[in-house]
Every structure is written in structure tokens, then in C-alpha cells.
Amino acid sequence: MFTDVAQAESRIAQDTQLAMGTVMAYRIWGTNAQACLEAVFGEIARLEGLFSRFDPDSEISRINRSAGRSSEAVSFTTMQMLRQALDICAECPGYFDPTIGPLVALWNIGKGSFAVPGAAKIQRALDLVDYRDLLLDPAQGTAGLRRSGQSLDLGGIAKGFAADQVMNIFQEYDVRSAYANLGGNVAAWGGRPDGFPWQVGIQHPRSTNGLIGAVAVRNGVVVTSGDYQRFVTDPQGRRFHHLLDASSGYPAATDLLSVTVAADSGVLADAYATSLFIAGKAGARRMLREHPEIEAVLVGQGGQIYVTKGLAERFQPAEGIRVKIFD
């Protein structure tokens, strides 16, 4: 009997896929591993179909096309995500905004040719960014944007939301040990098959093959936002990263290189990793004081690593990396 259980638990299903514009990798242990993996694939495809800005038939594309004219009927899932997005806007004012679409389209960082947009154009796009213009009617199941030209971009939250959905599937399939790496957003479910917590490495923002350390996680999501993930350098050697500041209209002028957030919820981890990065060290300190449930590892401009107190025990720095407590 015990052997049967052991054999079942040693069953593993793993795969990678290209989805949501990135690479996703899964490893799942347990009796239902294969069925669970298939369900995860199905869910990711479904979410991509709902949220993609590049798929004209997605619900987000429909909302964007109807901006300033009408609201669109949306699925429960899309409504759920947009509501969560608005909740976070209220908590991270100025740093996170799902209506950032016009700015993202204008800068177009990491997608083809690049030129710094003119100040007037930036201002025009910036005027369209305002989450209060996202009109949700949960009773009717509709979502719309108040002004013409406004558009949603869920880049700062969609993969985090997907991580939460994937964890729900792990739970549904009674999986005890699994992880999903959704383009660098890691959903760690249960612990490792050997009973230890998952060790999630954190990418070094300036060394492609390097890690700054690893964080031990059970049932949580780890997300890293940094200036190194997507950026362009102009002929003058100036670096423009893809994390746009919804209050200035420019790539965030931050004194951080990257921020990693570990949280129970993928939506929170994703949105806070971006928001704390954009906020910079001082802003991040303020936000983290107000939200003790958020644990983070921050890399300062000089390469100094800061770890929140609650995470210090679970963070193991890489060789030669020195860490300060962030409080």
C-alpha cells in the first residue's frame, strides 16, 4: 500500500510551452500529474484567449476597440481579473494602472524599432491613462473604458493572475508537489517531493547566468520585475526599460535594478513587484510598511541587496552576495 502511494507520488509530468508571449515550464508530481498538466495547458490557452492585446477576438481587445463608445460583455474570469486590478490601483496609486495601454503602445519597448517618443505624444498618451475610467458592472457582467483612445494593458498582472489560476488547478487535482514557471513568475505549490520547500532562484539583474540568491517557498508565488528584462539602448547609450511609470509617462526613473516579491497571491506578487520597482527605494519602503503581508528582495543601483525582515530567514544569498535587512 505504501509502495503504491510512493509510486504514485513519484509520477511526474513536465513540459514547456510558448504562451502569453513568453516561455512557460511546468513540473508536476503525483497520481494525477498528467491530467493536471493537460488542464494547466488548457487554462493558459483560455486565459490567453481572454486577455491578449494581440488577439483581436480577445475580451480585452474588444473592450479596447469599444473605448469611449460602449461596454462589452465579459466572462467571469475577465471580470474577476479586472476587479483585482482595480483593487491594486487603489493600493498602489500612480505605480500600477491597467489603462496604461496607450503609453505601452507609444513606447513599444522590446518590439521592433525604437525611438524616444516626443514629449507632446507622451503627454497625450499619459492623459488617457486613468484607472478610474475603467467601468465595471459585475451585475451585468460588462466592462468598458470611458474615453475613446483609452486601452487596457494587463502586462503587469496577467501572468500573476495566471499563476493563481494554475495553483487552483494544482489544488483541484490534489497535487501535492508542483511548480509552474510562467515567464519568470514562479508558482510553487506544496513543497518539493523530498518534503523541503521549493528553492526559487532569483535572477541577477546584471549577470545573465547569475543568481542573487534563492528564496524557500511553499504554496506561494515569486515574481521579479527589473530593468533588465526588456529594454532598448538608444544611439546615445541611454537605457530605456519596459516598466513605464503611469505618472510620468516615461520608463520609471528608479534607483532599483530589480524587485522580487514573494506572496500568497500571484496577482499581488506581480503587481507589487512592478509597483515597488517603479516606486524606487524610498517609495518601496513606504509601501512595504503599509503592506506587511508583502515580502520582497530588492536590488539597489549599486548592486546592494535588501531583504524584508519576514523573508530574511527564507532567503539564501548566492556566493559573495551581501544582504541588508530592508526596514
Place this chain on the structure above:
Amino acid sequence: MIGWLIALVVVAALAIAGWKGWRYIEREHKEARSLPLDAVDFSKLKDGTYTGEYEGGMYKWRANSVRVTVSGGKVTQIEPLSGIEDQGDGKTQMLYDRVIQAQSLQVDTISGATLTANAYLQAVENALLQAE
């Protein structure tokens, strides 16, 4: 003739003794070879100084003890206390140095990694496997 017989008995006795002795050594070797080294979770080390002992197998030939210092969550020093003879070539110390160096991060996956060529290749490979 008697001389031959005596010689034969002596050789046989030596052979039996040798075989028996070898069996003893062999058991000890076997045990040493199959010593289970349980995975240490290096992420969970608490600062302090710890003494570790190994009772040394069946015949206690390998009994030894060491003192390990953990500071900043990492193994920083391993000192032999007893039962360890450095054979003049520094090999034992080299072994300890390797433990200190090798406590690299054993990570399962990486957060915030940019899309690496490897990941792409893996996906391509998986796609091709399905295409077979």
C-alpha cells in the same frame, strides 16, 4: 614428501586466513562505499558551531569528528577534531574546502530569468518531439 605436505597445509592455512581477512575488510569497504549522505538543505542552516561525529563503520576504523562553523547561513569553516589524519598531501582539507565552495544554490527554478536560449530550445525540442 612430509615436507611437501607441511608446505601445502601452511599455504592452505594462509589462503583461508587471507580469504577470511579479506571478507572482513570487504564488508567494511562495502559499508563505507554505501554510506548514505543525506541531502543537507543548505538554505536552512542556522548560525552557530556544530560538532559532527561518525562512528566509523563496523570496526570503527573511520571514526572521526569535525567542527563546522555556520555564519550568515553558510558553512564558513570545517575543522578536523579527531580521527582525521591528513596524509601530508592536504587532501582532507581540500575535500572540506570543496564542501564550503559547493554549497551553491540548488534551485528548482528561477524567478525573473529572461527568456534564455535554453528555454527556447527546450520548447522547440518539445514541439519537435510531438512532430515526430
